[in-house]
Amino acid sequence: MSGTLTIDGKTIPFAEGQSVIEAARCAGIYIPHLCHRPGYAPHGSCKLCTVFVNGRKTSACTFPAAANQNVVSDTPELKQDRLRLTQMLFVEGNHFCPSCEKSGNCQLQGVAYHLRMLDNHYPHFYPQREVDASHPDILLDHNRCIFCNLCVRASRDKDGKNVFAIAGRGINKRLIVNSASGKLKDSAISVEDEATRVCPTGAILIKRSGYQLPIGQRLYDQHQISEVALSMQDDHEQ
Amino acid sequence: MKTFVDKVLEQAEFQPARLLEILRAVQAEFRHIPESAIALIAAGLQIPRTQIIAVAEFYSFLHLTPQGRYDLLISDSITDRMLGNQQVLDALAARLQVEVGGVRGDGLVSLNRTSCTGMCDQGPAGLVNGYPLPRLIPAKIAAVAELIEKQVPLADWPAEMFQVDEPIYRADLLLKQPFSNGEALQTAFARGLAETLAEVDLSHLRGRGGAGFKTALKWRTCSQQTATPRYVICNADEGEPGTFKDRMLLDLYADQVFEGMTVCAAIIGSSHGLVYLRAEYLFLRDKLLAVLQARREQGLLGKAILGREGFDFDIEIRMGAGAYICGEASAQIESLEGKPGIPRTKPPNSVVCGYQRKPTVVDNVETFFAATHIAIQGGQWFADIGTPQSTGTKLLSISGDCRRPGIYEYPFGTTVRQILQDCGADEVMGVQVGGPSGTFISNRELDRVVAFEDLSTAGSFMVFNRTRNLFAIAQNFIDFFAHESCGFCTPCRVGTALLRNQLAKIADGHGAAEDLEQLSALCEVVKNNSHCGLGESAANPILTTLLSYPELYLQQLKAKEFAPGFDLDATLAAARRLAQRDDAAAHLNQVEN
Numbered sequence: 126m127s128g129t130l131t132i133d134g135k136t137i138p139f140a141e142g143q144s145v146i147e148a149a150r151c152a153g154i155y156i157p158h159l160c161h162r163p164g165y166a167p168h169g170s171c172k173l174c175t176v177f178v179n180g181r182k183t184s185a186c187t188f189p190a191a192a193n194q195n196v197v198s199d200t201p202e203l204k205q206d207r208l209r210l211t212q213m214l215f216v217e218g219n220h221f222c223p224s225c226e227k228s229g230n231c232q233l234q235g236v237a238y239h240l241r242m243l244d245n246h247y248p249h250f251y252p253q254r255e256v257d258a259s260h261p262d263i264l265l266d267h268n269r270c271i272f273c274n275l276c277v278r279a280s281r282d283k284d285g286k287n288v289f290a291i292a293g294r295g296i297n298k299r300l301i302v303n304s305a306s307g308k309l310k311d312s313a314i315s316v317e318d319e320a321t322r323v324c325p326t327g328a329i330l331i332k333r334s335g336y337q338l339p340i341g342q343r344l345y346d347q348h349q350i351s352e353v354a355l356s357m358q359d360d361h362e363q
Numbered sequence: 364m365k366t367f368v369d370k371v372l373e374q375a376e377f378q379p380a381r382l383l384e385i386l387r388a389v390q391a392e393f394r395h396i397p398e399s400a401i402a403l404i405a406a407g408l409q410i411p412r413t414q415i416i417a418v419a420e421f422y423s424f425l426h427l428t429p430q431g432r433y434d435l436l437i438s439d440s441i442t443d444r445m446l447g448n449q450q451v452l453d454a455l456a457a458r459l460q461v462e463v464g465g466v467r468g469d470g471l472v473s474l475n476r477t478s479c480t481g482m483c484d485q486g487p488a489g490l491v492n493g494y495p496l497p498r499l500i501p502a503k504i505a506a507v508a509e510l511i512e513k514q515v516p517l518a519d520w521p522a523e524m525f526q527v528d529e530p531i532y533r534a535d536l537l538l539k540q541p542f543s544n545g546e547a548l549q550t551a552f553a554r555g556l557a558e559t560l561a562e563v564d565l566s567h568l569r570g571r572g573g574a575g576f577k578t579a580l581k582w583r584t585c586s587q588q589t590a591t592p593r594y595v596i597c598n599a600d601e602g603e604p605g606t607f608k609d610r611m612l613l614d615l616y617a618d619q620v621f622e623g624m625t626v627c628a629a630i631i632g633s634s635h636g637l638v639y640l641r642a643e644y645l646f647l648r649d650k651l652l653a654v655l656q657a658r659r660e661q662g663l664l665g666k667a668i669l670g671r672e673g674f675d676f677d678i679e680i681r682m683g684a685g686a687y688i689c690g691e692a693s694a695q696i697e698s699l700e701g702k703p704g705i706p707r708t709k710p711p712n713s714v715v716c717g718y719q720r721k722p723t724v725v726d727n728v729e730t731f732f733a734a735t736h737i738a739i740q741g742g743q744w745f746a747d748i749g750t751p752q753s754t755g756t757k758l759l760s761i762s763g764d765c766r767r768p769g770i771y772e773y774p775f776g777t778t779v780r781q782i783l784q785d786c787g788a789d790e791v792m793g794v795q796v797g798g799p800s801g802t803f804i805s806n807r808e809l810d811r812v813v814a815f816e817d818l819s820t821a822g823s824f825m826v827f828n829r830t831r832n833l834f835a836i837a838q839n840f841i842d843f844f845a846h847e848s849c850g851f852c853t854p855c856r857v858g859t860a861l862l863r864n865q866l867a868k869i870a871d872g873h874g875a876a877e878d879l880e881q882l883s884a885l886c887e888v889v890k891n892n893s894h895c896g897l898g899e900s901a902a903n904p905i906l907t908t909l910l911s912y913p914e915l916y917l918q919q920l921k922a923k924e925f926a927p928g929f930d931l932d933a934t935l936a937a938a939r940r941l942a943q944r945d946d947a948a949a950h951l952n953q954v955e956n
Contacts, residue, residue, distance in 0.1 A: 169708045170852050172892045182891065187708040209888045213857035247861055247885075272850070290413030292420040294686075294703075296860040298850040303413045305402070 128192035133199045139190035146174050146185035149198070155351035156198050157207050157236050159214070159325050160273035161186035163357055166282060168274050171214070173207050173236065204240065211237055212246040217296070219251065219268035220326070226335030227327030229343025233271060235350030250296070257302070259310035262332050263321055269328040270300045276329055280320035288314045300328070364399050367392055372407040379408045380719070382418055382701030383684050386425050387642075391492070394470075395429040414702070421703035421849075423477065423685030424493070424642045431466050431473030433511045437489040437499075440479035440604040441795075441839040442762040442825055448487040451499045452476070458508035472511050478687060478843060479604035480643045483762035483825070484769045485528055492517055493645040494525055525646060529611045530769030533785060536748055536756045538616075538772045540736050545663050547622045547738040551629060552671060560586075560630050563734060565742025567754040572598055572690070572727035573797065573821035574896070575753075578734065581724055585714045586631040588722035595628045595636040596718060596725040597678075600695060602641060602687040603798035604843060605823035608758035609728040611770050613640075613647050616732060617654045621678060623731030625663065626738045627724055628676040636678035637718070639695050642685045651680055687847035691895055692725040693717075694849065705851045706895035727821070729758055749775035753814040761786045763795075763826035773813065780809040788826045793833070793911060798823035799840035800900035805911035833908055833915050834870035840904035841866050848897060855898030858889035866905060873930065874920050883909070 129136050132149055139148035144167055146156050160171040169187035176185045177197040185198065197203075214220075214233060222228050254267035272291055277300075280288040288309075292301045304311035314320060321331055340346070344353060371388045375381040382404075389400050396419045405412040419425045435455060437448050452463050452474065459472050466473040482488035485497035494517065496507065503524065510520055531538060551559040564579035585593060597620065601609040612620055624636045640648060655678055658664045666675045681699055683689050689698045693707035696718050707713075717723025726734075733755060737745050746754045753775035759782065762768045766787030773782065779794055791806050796813065797820035804811060804818070811817050813824075827836060845859040865882045868874050874882075886902035893899050909916055932950055939949045 167708070169894065172853050172894070175892050184708070184894075189710065206888055206892055209885075210853050210892060213853050213861070216861075217857045247857075248864065250860070271853075272856070287411040287413065290411065290417050292413070292417040292703075293850065294421050295845060295848040295850045296856060298856060301413050301416055303411050305398075305412075 130190055130192065130194040130196060132196040143190045144186055145176065145178060145183075145188045145190050145194070145196055148190040149185065149196070150355060150357075153355055154198070155354050156185050157239060157350075158186055158354075159232055159236060159271060160275065162275055162323060165275065165278050165323075168278070171271070171273055172210055175203065175206065177203075207236075208240045208242055209246065211240055211242055212244075214271045215242075215245050216247045216249045217252070218270060219254065225269070225327045226330060227269070229338075229340050229346040231327060231345070232325035232350065235345035235353070238345060239350050254299075257309050259308040260312075260314065260332075261310070262316040263309055263314060264330045264332055265300075265302070265309050266328055266330070267300060269326045271326055271328075272298050272300070273325055275323040275325065276300070276320045279323045280314070280318065283319040284314075286313045286318065286320070288312045288318075288320055364393075364397070365403060368400050368403040368407070372404065377407060378701075379410050379414075380699065380701045381681075382408065382410070382415070383422070383698060384681065386415070386419060386422075387682060387684060390425050393429070394432060394434070395426045410701075417703050418701065421686060422642075422683075425684050429466065429470060431461070431471055432514075433472045433517075434492050435472065435474045435489060435507075435511075436477035436480070436491075437475070438478075438480040438482060438486060439476040439839075439843075440483055440486070441836055442483040442605060443479070443486040443488060444835070444839060445763065445831070446486040448476075448499075451487045451489065451504060454501065454504045455508060458505070459511060471514070477643075477685070478602065478847065479606075481601055481607045481610050481641070482527065483605050483760065484530060484607060486762075490643065493642065495527055495643070495646055496524060497527055527610070527614070527646065529614050530767070531611065531772075532761075532767050532769045533771040533773065535772040535774060536745070537733060537736055538758075540740075542619055542735070542739075544618055544622070544658070544661055545669060547619075547626050547735040548629070548663065548669055551626050551738045552669065556630050559626065559738055562742040563737055566733075566737045566745035567742075567751075568730065568733055568737060568745065569753065569815060570727055571729035571733065571757070571821065573603070573800070573819065575815045575819060578726065578730055581714055581726070582627060582630055585722045585724045588715060590721055591632070592635060592721055593631050593633040594718040594721060594723040595624050595631070595633045595676075596692075596695065596699070596723060597624055597636065597638040597728060597731055598690065598692065598695060598725055599644065599728050600639050600641045600683050600690040601644075601728070601822075602690045602847075603800060603821055603823050604840075605760060605762050605795065605798050605825045606821060607760040607762075608770055608822040610644060610647070612728050612732055612758070613644070613651060617651055618658065619735045620728055620731045621654065621658060622663070623733070623735040623738075624678060625668065625676055626734060627726070627731065629668075629674055631722075631724055633724075634675045634677070636676060637699060638678060638680045639689070639699060640680055640682055641689075642683045645682065648680060648682065655680070686849075687843075688849045688895075688897055691897065694895070695725065696723065703849070705849050706897075708894075729822070750812075750814050750816070752816045757813060757820070758822055759813070759820070759824045760822045761824045761826065764788060764791070764828035764831070765826045775814045776812050778810050778812050779804065779818070782813070782824065783809065783826065786826070788828070790828045790830075792827050792829045792831055793836075793908075794827065795823070795825040795836070795840075796820050798825075799843055799904055800896070801903065803836070803904065803907040803911055808911070833912055834866075834919070837904045837908045838863075838866055838870055841901070844897065844901035844904075848901070852892075852894035852898060854889050854892040855894065855901060858885065858893075858898070859901050861885055862889060862902060862905065869916065869919055872919065872921070876920055879916060879920060 137152035169184040174185040257265040461467040689704040694704035698704040850856040
């Protein structure tokens with residue numbers, strides 16, 4: 126099945142099996158997202174990509190594109206909700222952009238710029254979370270985890286290792302590591318793994334690479350996240 | 364350890380889908396899931412150890428650290444609170460020398476709160492090692508404490524301590540209907556299966572679990588799927604606080620529920636049924652297994668049911684482990700597959716892609732019960748009762764401030780006023796219809812009716828009189844959702860925790876006008892963006908109490924536009940304690956505005 130659908134009044138084509146967000150991306154329309162990544166199994170947890178499809182709210186990253194769908198994404202209400210959801214992610218963890226080595230390359234920060242987020246709006250939770258620096262090459266800072274599940278999917282589906290999983294419930298959710306000690310150093314992860322590179326925030330970092338490019342010259346310092354996301358068009362497996 | 368785990372794995376036929384059952388057995392034996400067991404189970408089932416930890420952390424009745432040999436859980440539903448569950452907790456804590464939320468040093472006893480145990484008609488209620496302790500009056504508390512101190516095995520406790528009553532105060536169409544085993548199946552076979560489905564269609568029966576999806580449409584869609592095998596699941600995870608009608612049905616009418624499942628199986632072409640029984644109803648498990656065995660002996664389950672060649676169907680009971688979200692059909696399926704109960708993304712619906720990714724009908728206990736009688740009496744008989752959009756009758760579990768809490772069966776369309784009169788409720792301030800996820804109505808709205816088109820309910824009906832505090836009610840419900848949120852999506856995971864804190868700020872008297880606006884806006888974000896029904900309804904306790912009693916919220920506010928969330932003087936309390944001074948200079952006034 127392929128054909129066309131309408132998004133914000135614009136008619137675009139879609140291919141068999143494409144989600145709404147992918148059809149939009151291929152047509153040059155950016156729908157903000159954090160847990161979605163081209164070439165990965167859809168997840169649908171961050172809810173930033175919430176759109177109306179034929180009048181019903183749904184996640185654009187999990188909803189299959191279909192002929193003659195009427196998709197609405199660009200409304201003041203949806204943008205406001207995206208801003209609020211992003212602010213929720215900021216207050217849930219401990220995100221201090223000025224002292225974070227991912228600053229400028231962080232998708233959470235990039236989305237926040239895009240949505241013109243000027244404050245955190247909600248009271249901070251300031252949760253007590255750990256840093257796992259046990260691995261010689263990889264740092265795991267739980268303070269910055271937003272539970273997007275990308276590292277879980279990368280390790281399971283791309284690396285075939287199942288290094289990560291998400292445990293707990295509600296606000297007590299936590300990322301866990303598949304090793305008897307629970308530490309990264311005792312897991313099967315290696316620095317070449319896809320799972321070390323998909324983190325949208327600074328939760329998983331490759332050591333000794335944080336400041337190779339100065340802050341100010343980094344990806345989202347130079348480009349809107351919408352441009353970056355749309356340029357991934359021909360690189361589904363990135 | 365190894366011998367025990369090996370035995371448990373063998374009993375579960377090394378199926379990863381039965382991980383909950385395996386972990387429940389390990390928990391019961393060792394009072395927690397020890398590290399050594401995690402390694403053995405991971406190896407035995409060939410699953411990552413992280414899946415075991417994720418499951419153990421997800422379900423309230425599983426623990427990674429040891430609980431007491433006697434694990435006491437006290438129901439924290441609002442009606443249990445109204446019946447004095449705090450006194451129960453205090454008394455048990457004092458007598459047994461254990462902290463609420465803690466384990467006693469010698470490991471003998473642990474004590475904690477738990478979400479509604481489904482005993483609101485006989486509270487304050489609790490559980491000991493999973494078995495119910497209704498009506499915890501002071502004498503009973505003393506007896507419980509003594510039995511624990513003397514380390515009397517649970518099997519030797521007086522049976523009446525665990526006695527659960529099933530008070531039925533009003534029986535109507537279904538509860539009054541005579542029934543003999545096999546009657547629905549015989550009638551359905553004689554009439555024809557397609558014709559029986561047409562009768563279910565004619566009855567306009569809608570799912571009794573709350574969502575109200577048309578039963579015949581669900582069954583027909585499932586029967587039309589090409590994939591096999593197909594599954595029938597009976598959702599007995601009655602977790603909505605204030606609901607206990609499924610407890611009664613499974614206790615007294617189990618044959619009729621199982622027969623409804625069997626009729627469904629015949630219609631959709633299924634040979635495998637599952638009952639997902641909530642952990643709090645462990646006491647029903649042996650009884651239900653005995654009913655299933657009797658039905659096998661009567662030729663109503665097993666091979667060639669009632670002599671009909673090719674119609675094989677059997678039912679197994681699977682236990683939950685303490686998670687409200689598993690009442691949601693797709694979360695329940697995940698749980699049945701041995702995973703955390705996180706609702707699936709739709710489409711596809713579970714009718715198309717359900718248990719083990721196969722077509723699956725998931726229906727509520729009461730839906731199967733009603734279907735049994737529709738199969739016997741025909742659809743018109745049922746459709747003649749109730750309202751056009753909500754046919755038939757509804758079982759209500761009534762609790763709270765009334766003289767006769769218990770089970771009531773009413774035709775749909777009955778007014779709240781009538782129900783309150785029947786259950787003996789006076790001086791009513793409000794009623795929570797449908798549990799925390801439902802609607803709070805004030806005493807100005809008592810002519811509203813119980814029906815899908817007005818006040819929809821899966822059965823919960825909680826009455827509050829004029830002595831009750833509206834904020835205590837709303838806070839109990841919001842805390843419940845924050846506790847039970849699966850945490851999958853941002854708006855529910857973070858939003859319910861924010862709602863809890865923001866409502867507490869107002870209830871504690873620190874709220875300003877601005878805070879009420881922020882609260883309302885937050886309610887909308889959570890409601891409009893969440894992944895499943897839990898998140899969509901999590902703000903209802905605030906939205907509906909705000910609609911019923913806006914004046915109470917306004918009275919609660921400080922008269923200023925803005926109040927800081929930070930209380931300087933309260934924050935300095937720790938410093939004063941450490942410095943051992945409490946003079947005037949140790950207090951600082953906050954500069955406000």
